[in-house]
Amino acid sequence: MSDYIGSDFDPVPLQGILAQLAPQGRAALLPALQAAQALYGYLPEPATVEIGRALKVPLADIHGVIEFYSLLYAQPKGKTVLHVCTDPACALRGGEQVLAAICQRLGVQPGETTPDREYTVERAPCLGLCDHAPAVLRGQEAIGAVDLQSVGDVLQGRGNHPVTACYGETNDLIAGCGKGRATTLTEYEARGGYAGLRRALSMSPAEVIAEVKASGLVGRGGAAFPTGVKWEGAAQAPGQPKYVVCNADESEPGTFKDRVLMEEDPHLVLEGLLIAGYAIGAAKGYLYVRGEYPAAYQALTVAVDEARRAGYIGEGVDILGSGYSIEIELRLGAGAYICGEETALFESIEGKRGFPRLKPPFPTTHGLFGKPTVINNVETLANIPRIVTQGAAVYRQLGTEKSPGVKLFCLSGDVVRPGLYEVPFGVSLRHLLFDLAGGVRQGRKLQAVLFGGAAGAFATPDQLDVEMSFEGLRAAGLPLGSGVVMALDETRDLRRILAGLAHFFAHESCGKCYPCQIGTQRQYEILRRVADGKALPGDAERLADVGWTMADASICGLGQTAASATLSALKLWPEIFEGKNEKL
16 A cells, blocks of 8 residues: 555546546545545545545545545554454453453554554444454454464464354344355345345336235334334335435444344345335435454355346346335445444435434435435345245234334343344343353352343343343333344453443443533443542432433434433432442
8 A cells, every 4th residue: 555645646537536426426425535545545635625626526525525424534654453342341351451452462552653664553333243252353354252372373464263153042034144154145035045136026116015014014123113113214205316325334342243144144125125115116226334244245246246146136127026125225335334224324325424303204205315215224124035935924923912022132242152143032131141142151149141232221130031022122122123122240340341332332422412522421421430430429310310301402312322321320320420339
């Protein structure tokens, strides 16, 4: 990698790429910036000028986008960027110590580049490798179970390739997972893949929507909105074209289910997206994959190419003789937790900073490019082929009346068998954590369970018999969220964990609204003080005030849930916020 400045900048390779992207205009800004960075190692000023000229985007707007996304670099970086995860699950396993050891070996601080320009070391938010903590993303390669003894291996290009263990009492969603590689189209079709799409295309769009509504499927990303109702709203909304979007920007600390589905069974996700597109009458779909998931992006790229060659997707393609056609475009995020929020994701696709939009209007009527849009997350779409193939009645045979079907849970932390678990809704936390996952590591006692990730809440050992369903957890005051179940044994300092969660939100707040921008910073300041054993009188009240202000006044889910874990801990363990419990 070289420093391309002034006359050393060679625009020819970039100009060839921009000629293909130019018809999209501003909507191609993120792919153009990523392509330029791949060419030059960073985004030199002459490259941004070329991009602005080709896409007709003001240079000031381009710089605003570059500054917003953490994976876009305006200054030269090392040939290899090491992203070291220090968020909850990795912090429990020594992520901070691994980061310190790597920095010491290279003689740099986090965020710095070595003098020989070989390495840049960065502190990373959750990499979605919580079951293989601590984790490092070395360039485009994920490395799991890094410890102080294997730091040298990481720097020398070696390391453990993490393969998530998949367990299930059912095998509806994880049938293609657990083998450490992507399922091919041939393998997917051999086990009945794309039968759901075939059956959907033999039905009317309204019939497909009715089947999904009858199944009782709700969104698996955390909001739990009825999927069929969302589809119906977009299908009936006036305006063309209509869009269907897969939200694959899984960024919630402790969550890795969507990564596994994309990396190992990408056609399952793609089939669900195609059925959704048919149901609402969309001619264009997008798969927006988190920037820290290069392996998932590559797996989906191959799957889309396979499906295109097989005639399942493509503009003007008569899919299976149905008269329906849809084009699918992959988009790679650039490092922004907020883009998991649906309207922020739209802004990103449109070539803008990922700021969330005010609602209403809602995406079903005014979504991507201001048109009717359905957006579902990966796990939600993965349920669709089975529902359409077997019917809603069969789907509802599992789970509970109000939470039908199965759920993927991400178990990590102090658990004997971390991994991805598929179970019917309605099993108990005790069954999931102890019978299936082997209980707490090293024979220690359970202190708490973090549900829902950084935006979640804590359960205590006396809640082990809570029912793992939307209604069961709601009655217990716990969020199901994205399916995070992080076990914490009695040796863990909850103050440190809370400070780590607060740091995550302070770092990831987009800054659009003041309650979240200021509130996350203030929450982190207080919790860091508490974690250092320097709690001040009234800190509990300050945290509650900041937390409820963010929950009530923030414009999107990030700020509204940024204090959820803290407020939960305030209720359960008020003594730890006043420095009265030395054990903790």
